[in-house]
Amino acid sequence: MIEINRVWCMPNKNTFDIKPVKELIERYLNILPPNATIIDPFANKNQLATITNDLDPQYNTTYNMDATEFLKIMQTNSADMVLYDPPFSPRQVSEAYKKFDMSVNMETTQASYWSNQKKEIGRIVKQGGYVITCGWNSGGI
Numbered sequence: 773m774i775e776i777n778r779v780w781c782m783p784n785k786n787t788f789d790i791k792p793v794k795e796l797i798e799r800y801l802n803i804l805p806p807n808a809t810i811i812d813p814f815a816n817k818n819q820l821a822t823i824t825n826d827l828d829p830q831y832n833t834t835y836n837m838d839a840t841e842f843l844k845i846m847q848t849n850s851a852d853m854v855l856y857d858p859p860f861s862p863r864q865v866s867e868a869y870k871k872f873d874m875s876v877n878m879e880t881t882q883a884s885y886w887s888n889q890k891k892e893i894g895r896i897v898k899q900g901g902y903v904i905t906c907g908w909n910s911g912g913i
């Protein structure tokens with residue numbers, strides 16, 4: 773059974789700090805096995821996952837790499853849950869890359885950038901696993 777609730781809350785660049793989003797994630801975290809593997813390719817300051825990544829090294833994450841490359845190093849069928857909250861737009865991706873003197877190219881600014889990540893998420897999430905996705909570019913997960 774699918775239950776849909778519409779709840780308004782003030783937007784925040786830290787999506788997982790928004791009360792209804794955080795409550796949704798916590799509800800799923802509570803049903804996972806104790807040693808569940810939870811992956812977050814855009815963790816920022818969030819520490820909800822067991823394996824975290826963020827391009828920005830100022831955040832205390834397991835990895836600091838491009839999200840697509842990060843997802844590619846994860847083993848097939850290894851994730852019980854993936855938390856996916858990518859940057860809102862190609863412009864934000866470009867700004868992040870330029871901030872770290874990384875090259876911005878067609879691969880990082882086209883829709884295929886998101887499609888490649890979704891393909892990797894489909895590969896790594898276990899049968900019966902969960903993907904909680906937020907954001908404009910994450911549709912179709």
